[in-house]
Every structure is written in structure tokens, then in C-alpha cells.
Amino acid sequence: MKSEENMESKGVSRRQMMIGTGVLAAGAAMAHLGGLLKTVEAKEGPTEKWPWPYEKLDPAKTAEIAYEEWYRVFCGAAVINSVVSQLREKVGEPYTSFPVDSFVFLEGGMVGWGMTCGSNTGAAIIANLIIGPRIAGSTAGHQISEDMFQWYSEASMPVFVPKNPKVTTELVKTTADSPLCHVSVGKWMKASGFPIGSPERKDRCARVAASNAYHLVELLNAWKDGKYEPTSSHAPVKEYGITAQMNCMECHGDDVPAAPMAKK
Amino acid sequence: MKSEENMESKGVSRRQMMIGTGVLAAGAAMAHLGGLLKTVEAKEGPTEKWPWPYEKLDPAKTAEIAYEEWYRVFCGAAVINSVVSQLREKVGEPYTSFPVDSFVFLEGGMVGWGMTCGSNTGAAIIANLIIGPRIAGSTAGHQISEDMFQWYSEASMPVFVPKNPKVTTELVKTTADSPLCHVSVGKWMKASGFPIGSPERKDRCARVAASNAYHLVELLNAWKDGKYEPTSSHAPVKEYGITAQMNCMECHGDDVPAAPMAKK
Numbered sequence: 001m002k003s004e005e006n007m008e009s010k011g012v013s014r015r016q017m018m019i020g021t022g023v024l025a026a027g028a029a030m031a032h033l034g035g036l037l038k039t040v041e042a043k044e045g046p047t048e049k050w051p052w053p054y055e056k057l058d059p060a061k062t063a064e065i066a067y068e069e070w071y072r073v074f075c076g077a078a079v080i081n082s083v084v085s086q087l088r089e090k091v092g093e094p095y096t097s098f099p100v101d102s103f104v105f106l107e108g109g110m111v112g113w114g115m116t117c118g119s120n121t122g123a124a125i126i127a128n129l130i131i132g133p134r135i136a137g138s139t140a141g142h143q144i145s146e147d148m149f150q151w152y153s154e155a156s157m158p159v160f161v162p163k164n165p166k167v168t169t170e171l172v173k174t175t176a177d178s179p180l181c182h183v184s185v186g187k188w189m190k191a192s193g194f195p196i197g198s199p200e201r202k203d204r205c206a207r208v209a210a211s212n213a214y215h216l217v218e219l220l221n222a223w224k225d226g227k228y229e230p231t232s233s234h235a236p237v238k239e240y241g242i243t244a245q246m247n248c249m250e251c252h253g254d255d256v257p258a259a260p261m262a263k264k
Numbered sequence: 265m266k267s268e269e270n271m272e273s274k275g276v277s278r279r280q281m282m283i284g285t286g287v288l289a290a291g292a293a294m295a296h297l298g299g300l301l302k303t304v305e306a307k308e309g310p311t312e313k314w315p316w317p318y319e320k321l322d323p324a325k326t327a328e329i330a331y332e333e334w335y336r337v338f339c340g341a342a343v344i345n346s347v348v349s350q351l352r353e354k355v356g357e358p359y360t361s362f363p364v365d366s367f368v369f370l371e372g373g374m375v376g377w378g379m380t381c382g383s384n385t386g387a388a389i390i391a392n393l394i395i396g397p398r399i400a401g402s403t404a405g406h407q408i409s410e411d412m413f414q415w416y417s418e419a420s421m422p423v424f425v426p427k428n429p430k431v432t433t434e435l436v437k438t439t440a441d442s443p444l445c446h447v448s449v450g451k452w453m454k455a456s457g458f459p460i461g462s463p464e465r466k467d468r469c470a471r472v473a474a475s476n477a478y479h480l481v482e483l484l485n486a487w488k489d490g491k492y493e494p495t496s497s498h499a500p501v502k503e504y505g506i507t508a509q510m511n512c513m514e515c516h517g518d519d520v521p522a523a524p525m526a527k528k
Contacts, residue, residue, distance in 0.1 A: 047363040055265070073399065089307070097361045099311040104397035104406075105388055111409045112500055114507035115380040115444060116373075124369055133368035135337065142368075145375045150464070180379060181507050189506065195526045196506055236376055242453065242460055243378035244446050251515035259450070262459045 050132025055090045056224050057083065059217040066213035067162040070206035076106025076118030076125075078206070083126050083211040083220075098129065109181025117181040119205075119212040123148040126216060126231040131223065146232035149179040151215055153246070157184065158207030160214050167203035174190045178246050184208070311358040314396025319354045320488050321347065323481040329340075331426040334470035340370025340382030340389075342470070346477040347390050347484075357509035362393065373445025381445040383476040387412040390480060395487065408483045410496035413443040415479055417510070421448065422471030424478050431467035441511050448472070 009181035073081060080100050087095040103125070105111050106118030124145035131141030138235070156173040172192040176184035185205070194200040222228040236244040241259035248256045330346035330432035337345060344364050351359040367389070369375050370382030395405035420437040436456040440448035449469070451459070458464040486492040500508040503525035512520045 045360055045363060045365075046360050048365050073397070075322045077397070094361070094363070097311050097358070098307055098363075099309060099358070099393060101309075101312050101397050101400060102389070102392045102405075104399055105409050108501070109508040110380055110385070110388060111406055111413070112507045113410075113413055113443065113498070113509055115509070116385075121374070121385075122371055122375060125366070128366045128369045129363060133337070133341070133365050136365060139448050140367075142375055146377075149374070149377055179377065182509070186506055186521070189524050191522065193524050195524045196501055197526055234377070236378065237372070237460055242446065242450055243372040243376045245377055245379070250438065253517070257450070257454065259460045260453050260457050262461055 016104075021235055041213065047097065048136075050130075050136050050138070051146060052094055052130045052132075053091050054130050054220060054224055056103045056221045057085065057217045058084055059214045059221075062086065062217045063160045063210040063214040064162055067206050067210040070209045071166070073101055073104050074107035074118065075174065075205055075209045076122040077101060078101040079119050079122030079127055079213050079216065080210075083130075083217065083248070090200065114182030114185070115180060117179055117184055117208070119209045120149055120152055122177045122209070123212050123216045127220070130220065139264060140223055140228055140230075143230040143232065144216070144228070147219060147230060148212065148216060150232040150234055150246075152179050152184075153177055156213060157188070159202055159211040162207065162210060166206075167199050169200070171200060171204050171207070177250065178245055180245070183250075201225070286353065293423075295321070311361065312400075313403070314394075314400050316358055316394045316396075316486065317355050318394050318488055319351065320485045321350055321481045323478040323485075325501065326481045327424045327474040327478040328426055331424070331470050331474040334466075334473045335430070337365055337368050338371035338382065339469055339473045340386040341365060342473045343366040343383050343386030343477050344389055346473075347481065363420065378446030378449070379444060381416065381448055381472070382445055383473045384413055384416055384443045386473070387476050387480045391484070393483065404487055404492055404494075405498065407494035408480070408487070408492070410498065411483060411494060412476065412480060414496040414498055414510075416443050416448075416472075416476060417441055419475065421452070422468055423475040424471055426471065426474060429467060430470075431463050435464060435468050435471070442509055444509070464485060 022080040025238055062082045065085060066078045069078035069081050069085075072078075077100055080103055083191040084095050084100050103122065105120075108120050109115040109117055110121075127144040127148070131138050131144070153176055156175055158171065158173065172188065174184075174191045176186045176187055178184060185201070188204055189196065189201065192200065192204075219228060234246050236242065236246070240248070241261050289437060326346045330342045333342035333345050333349075336342075341364055344367055345451060348359050348362055348364050367382075367386065370385050373379040373381055374385075391408040391412070392405040395402055395408070398406040417440055422435065422437065436452065438448075438452045438455045440451055442448060447484050449465070452468055453460065456464065456468075458468075483492060498510050500506065500510070504512070505525050
């Protein structure tokens with residue numbers, strides 16, 4: 001669908017393409033057609049064909065990789081590379097060309113600003129890389145992103161315990177009720193008493209990345225098997241008339257503003 | 265630095281590499297070395313070498329592209345593609361292989377959850393794609409991300425007015441004091457009275473994407489000229505002991521919790 005739209009916008013209609021392949025079989029015409037297709041591909045990007053080839057991964061192995069990678073590239077890139085590094089081995093391109101380490105900046109809710117937890121952004125990036133954007137034919141990548149945000153918000157984190165944890169004392173678990181770094185980390189720091197720079201807080205976040213990687217692979221494996229069912233029930237634009245989280249009163253208190261609504 | 269670390273982790277030390285190139289000049293040894301390098305590259309990804317080649321772009325032209333792209337792929341991917349589409353033409357790879365449209369999910373602060381405004385995430389992705397992550401030798405990509413978040417938060421948005429706007433009435437401008445979609449869009453909706461689904465709100469967000477694309481290219485061009493100076497003054501971990509925005513009281517009111525701090 002998408003590539004047809006692009007071709008039409010370049011003045012090559014589907015009808016012209018069919019005439020090209022059907023009537024003129026040989027040499028010059030095919031070369032011309034090939035040239036056009038190459039131009040369209042360069043414009044689109046050769047990796048913008050979805051879904052990307054996916055082979056099912058082991059959730060626990062993926063989580064262990066994410067845990068270790070956290071100490072190299074931090075939360076967002078750790079989740080991304082826990083999947084990409086394995087698919088580079090099993091599949092090769094387009095995973096080999098995806099610049100995983102560019103996403104270090106997702107750390108601390110993006111360069112430490114406490115916005116979307118990098119483990120959530122990383123999971124959403126992977127789902128949408130592999131399955132593709134909702135405008136390209138499947139909404140599963142979009143829905144898996146929503147499922148991850150809701151699952152993360154409701155989970156008692158960290159869920160995953162690595163085989164060889166760098167911090168061996170038991171870590172407190174907390175529920176964020178939010179997919180934001182600041183809220184998630186803040187509630188855990190309050191419950192545990194550990195400061196942001198402590199080994200315990202760092203290991204907690206490495207385990208959160210691992211927990212997200214684990215659940216992400218469960219969802220991707222289900223999708224690969226044709227068994228994925230969306231579970232997120234949060235529909236903010238429909239419910240509140242604005243893009244939003246589900247926890248209005250946590251910031252707004254009793255004074256939640258009403259968004260301007262469309263006239264019915 | 266990064267590639268050396270990776271090579272060492274594969275058992276190929278820098279010293280072995282130097283012996284390989286210095287002492288054994290011919291055939292088999294070089295082929296063996298080439299094989300090793302190829303393995304290392306496959307592990308790293310061929311696009312994980314920074315900076316990516318960058319040619320200076322016209323900010324106004326980039327903003328116009330972002331404005332138009334908003335109506336195809338929405339805020340985050342619009343900012344990304346306003347830069348990538350031009351560099352695909354001017355430079356080619358690695359831009360051609362970057363799957364821009366995967367980032368449609370950044371819309372509405374990520375699938376409508378009102379978190380980081382996609383125009384901010386898109387700008388940070390571009391800065392870190394081109395300049396690379398802070399662990400790879402330059403902190404400019406990380407700093408440009410911070411500068412974009414702060415600039416966005418303080419700007420009277422939308423700044424940019426396209427040549428041929430789809431909505432021709434004048435749009436109200438508001439200052440978000442936050443890089444979050446929910447806060448930015450919510451304040452604009454309150455001031456303007458327009459609902460989320462209105463053509464005016466959509467055009468406001470398309471212009472915000474264009475404004476971010478414009479300023480991002482200004483910063484990238486300065487960096488290319490060796491004249492980039494970081495401007496963001498927000499240092500949440502140092503100042504507050506937690507990842508955070510700069511507007512604590514907007515959510516917490518007078519009751520801003522104190523984060524557990526490290527013992528001095």
C-alpha cells in the first residue's frame with residue numbers, strides 16, 4: 001500500500017507499472033522499469049519493508065543480555081540490543097545495519113530528564129522496527145507498545161532476577177503506575193531509601209530493562225505464532241480528550257482539568 | 265575507544281592487532297585479520313561508526329518538509345525524515361538504511377500516552393544518529409538533545425509558520441515549560457479552546473514539529489562548523505538527586521519530595 005502511494009506521487013501509476021511488465025517484456029523497457037523501482041527504493045529506504053524477518057527468541061536469555069548490556073549502554077539501548085544482537089546472528093540484515101548504540105540517550109528518561117523510561121521506549125522501538133508502523137499495514141507494533149507501557153506501569157518491578165546479579169542483596173519491588181522514568185525511579189527510591197547513584201538503584205534499573213526485554217520477547221513470539229492479542233485498555237484521547245497517562249490525579253490532584261471537546 | 269573494547273572482549277587485543285599489521289605484511293595473515301575485522305564489524309553493525317557524514321541543511325527547507333511529513337507520519341517521524349530524506353539525497357548511506365517510518369509510534373507522546381513530545385524524541389534521535397552516543401567519543405549529540413528539550417520547553421510554540429499552511433487562521437502560541445506532549449498540547453488546548461481532533465490542534469503540532477526541525481538543523485550546522493556550544497542548564501540528577509524535568513511544582517505543588525541522597 002505504502003509503496004504504491006509513493007510511486008503514484010512520483011508520477012508512476014500502478015497501471016503504468018502493469019503495462020510495463022505485461023506488454024513490453026524485453027531489454028530497454030525492463031531496464032527503465034528497474035531504474036524506476038531502484039529510485040523508489042532509495043527514496044523509501046531498503047529497510048522500510050515490514051515485517052522484518054523475525055525468529056523467536058528465548059525470553060530468559062534475552063533478559064540476561066539486556067541486564068548485562070545495561071552496564072554498557074543503559075536502559076533503552078540495552079532493551080534494543082538484547083533483541084538486535086541475537087537477530088544479527090540469526091537473521092543478519094536489516095538488524096546488522098540498525099545503529100543500536102545511538103540510543104544510549106534514552107537513559108534516565110532521555111538524557112536524564114525523567115520522561116519515558118528508556119526500557120519502555122526501547123521496547124516500543126523494537127516492536128515497531130520489526131512489525132512496522134501502523135501506517136504500513138499492521139497495528140500490532142503500535143499495540144505491543146501500548147501493552148508494554150501498561151504492563152510496565154502495573155508490574156511490581158523489577159520482575160526479572162538475573163542469574164549472576166551484580167548486587168546480591170534482595171531489592172525492594174515497587175509499582176510505578178506510570179511508564180515514566182521519574183515516577184518509576186522516584187517511587188522505588190522512596191521505598192528503598194537508596195540514592196540515584198547507588199549500585200542498588202543501578203541494578204534495579206538493569207533488572208527493569210531485563211524485565212521489559214523478557215516480556216517484549218513473549219509478545220513478539222506470540223505475534224510470530226499468530227497468537228498475539230492486544231491487552232492494553234488505556235485509550236486517553238477517547239476517554240479524556242487528550243494524550244495522557246492513566247493516572248491523572250497523581251499530578252493534578254482533585255483538580256483534573258477538562259479538555260476542550262469536539263461539539264457533537 | 266568503543267571498537268577497541270569490543271575487540272578486546274572477543275579476545276583480540278589492540279597489541280595483537282598491531283603485531284598483525286606491523287610484522288606480517290602478506291596474504292594469509294592479512295586475510296585472517298580481515299576476517300576478524302569483518303566479524304567485529306558484523307557484531308558492531310556497519311552503521312555504528314560516528315559521526316555519520318553530515319552536510320549542512322537549510323533550516324527553513326527542513327522545517328517545511330517536517331510540516332508536510334507531519335500529515336503522513338506525525339511528529340516524531342516527521343522531524344526524523346525532514347533530515348534523513350535530504351541526507352539520503354545528498355549523502356546516501358547510512359541514511360538510506362535508517363527505517364524512518366518505524367518511528368510513527370512517537371506520535372502523541374508515544375502511541376498517544378502524552379509522554380515525551382515526539383518532536384523532541386525525533387530531534388534527539390537525529391542528533392544521536394549523526395553525532396553518535398556519548399560513549400562513542402563525542403558528547404555533542406547528548407548535549408544537543410538537552411538543548412532541544414530546554415529550547416522546546418521555553419519557546420512560544422509554534423514558532424515556525426509554513427509558507428502554505430493547511431489552517432490559515434492565526435494560531436495561539438503557548439509556552440509548555442515542559443518537553444512532554446501532554447503538558448505542551450494541554451496548555452495549548454486550554455489557551456485556544458480547540459479540541460484534540462480539530463484541524464487547528466493538528467496544524468499546531470505540525471508546526472511544532474517544523475519548529476523543532478528548524479532549530480535542530482541550526483544546532484547540527486553549528487556543530488558541523490565546529491561552532492556548537494551547549495546551552496542547556498538543566499542538571500536534574502546533580503540538582504535534585506533524581507532524573508526529572510525542571511518544573512517540579514507543576515505536578516508536586518508545594519509538596520516536592522526530597523530524593524534520598526548519597527552520604528557525603
